[in-house]
Amino acid sequence: MNSSKLHYLIALISYPAIILHFLFSDYESEKTVTGISFFSIATVIYLVSVYLYSKGDLGKKLVLFGLMLLGIVSIILAVLTV
Secondary structure: HHHHHHHHHHHHHHHHHHHHHHHHHOHHHHHHHHHHHHHHHHHHHHHHHHHHHOOOOOHHHHHHHHHHHHHHHHHHHHHHHH
């Protein structure tokens, strides 16, 4: 099985499971909407990253740059909250 197909399969299985988790749990409606929105955006970013990575060298560089930017922002936010 191709690596990108495996990643698409993971997203196809995990996204509905997470949505069902939020719908059938005892969360407030605000937390349910926030959780579903977050995981929807995260899934779209994940699928776009997998697509770009599998398309060639430019896609790999874009994904690497995005991951480095995400890591730097996470470190800065962690330092600012401490």
